[in-house]
Amino acid sequence: MTLVLNQVTKRFGKETAVNHLSLKIPEKEMFGFLGGNGAGKTTTFRMILGLLDITEGEITWNGERINYSKSHLIGYLPEERGLYPKLTVKDQIIYLGKLRGMRKKEIVSELESWLERFKVPEYMNKRVEELSKGNQQKIQFISAVIHKPKLLILDEPFSGLDPVNVELLKRAVIDLKEQGTSIVFSSHRMEHVEELCEHLCILHKGNPVVEGSLREIKRSFGKKNLIIHADFELDFLGNESGVVRYKKVAEGCELQIENEDVSQRIFSLLQGKGFIRKFELEEPSLNDIFIEKVGASYE
Numbered sequence: 344m345t346l347v348l349n350q351v352t353k354r355f356g357k358e359t360a361v362n363h364l365s366l367k368i369p370e371k372e373m374f375g376f377l378g379g380n381g382a383g384k385t386t387t388f389r390m391i392l393g394l395l396d397i398t399e400g401e402i403t404w405n406g407e408r409i410n411y412s413k414s415h416l417i418g419y420l421p422e423e424r425g426l427y428p429k430l431t432v433k434d435q436i437i438y439l440g441k442l443r444g445m446r447k448k449e450i451v452s453e454l455e456s457w458l459e460r461f462k463v464p465e466y467m468n469k470r471v472e473e474l475s476k477g478n479q480q481k482i483q484f485i486s487a488v489i490h491k492p493k494l495l496i497l498d499e500p501f502s503g504l505d506p507v508n509v510e511l512l513k514r515a516v517i518d519l520k521e522q523g524t525s526i527v528f529s530s531h532r533m534e535h536v537e538e539l540c541e542h543l544c545i546l547h548k549g550n551p552v553v554e555g556s557l558r559e560i561k562r563s564f565g566k567k568n569l570i571i572h573a574d575f576e577l578d579f580l581g582n583e584s585g586v587v588r589y590k591k592v593a594e595g596c597e598l599q600i601e602n603e604d605v606s607q608r609i610f611s612l613l614q615g616k617g618f619i620r621k622f623e624l625e626e627p628s629l630n631d632i633f634i635e636k637v638g639a640s641y642e
């Protein structure tokens with residue numbers, strides 16, 4: 344089931360929150376939405392889910408508009424988390440699971456396995472208000488996936504979690520994808536998208552500035568990073584032609600170079616100067632690409 348956005352625009356009064364966004368989100372993949380505050384990520388998700396009207400354009404999933412009758416196929420972790428504080432985790436998830444057509448027994452057994460997985464089986468009968476924010480987020484994640492949706496939309500799923508819980512949630516998301524769920528998620532953190540997604544879109548003030556497969560985006564960018572660790576002075580490389588950016592680091596330097604050929608030339612320049620511990624050509628990071636496309640650092 345491919346999710347297709349065709350020239351989607353959303354205006355709030357005179358302000359354009361999303362501007363002519365066209366995307367094809369492949370099924371059973373993880374698709375990342377990157378963008379700073381106010382870029383239009385949440386607005387796009389709300390339009391996908393049918394929670395907001397589209398000003399112009401069209402969104403279809405498997406050729407049809409998404410609406411509430413398909414809610415058993417869709418899971419959504421909203422940006423503004425909202426659980427009922429006075430309910431126990433069990434009652435909360437039973438309530439939400441039933442709304443998606445599940446039976447109580449099935450809900451409880453799914454919930455047990457998720458709580459085990461998140462290493463918090465003792466939360467079953469705790470009230471939501473007794474849990475920390477990060478742990479409430481795990482419960483909200485469970486509420487989004489308890490019914491095994493085919494399409495899962497996660498708005499900033501990792502925000503507010505400590506590194507151990509980020510890893511737990513990442514692993515859960517990867518497993519869901521491997522079981523065939525199509526996942527779309529937003530993040531401010533490029534490394535999360537870089538690590539998890541085959542396809543992505545960077546939104547900037549409502550405009551898609553980069554879109555496509557991560558591998559293709561990196562390859563077509565052209566520029567590469569070159570890491571050199573050596574026991575001699577490397578500052579002269581900053582003035583070499585083909586070197587776009589020079590950064591001195593404790594063990595040597597990190598360069599951005601115009602293309603792979605420049606690394607060959609630099610390698611020959613270093614011969615005979617001393618001991619080279621590391622000489623490594625890397626793909627550009629998403630951060631490099633963002634800076635080039637948007638003209639500003641992101642985080």
Ligand SMILES: Nc1ncnc2c1ncn2[C@@H]1O[C@H](COP(=O)(O)OP(=O)(O)OP(=O)(O)O)[C@@H](O)[C@H]1O
Pocket residue numbers: 355359360378379380381382383384385386387422
């Ligand atoms: N209901 C609304 N009424 C008016 N303007 C809105 C509304 N919802 C969003 N906007 C505006 O649309 C733009 C995009 O907001 P959106 O919440 O989609 O961004 P975002 O990328 O999710 O940002 P963040 O990372 O901060 O959550 C912003 O300028 C925001 O002020």
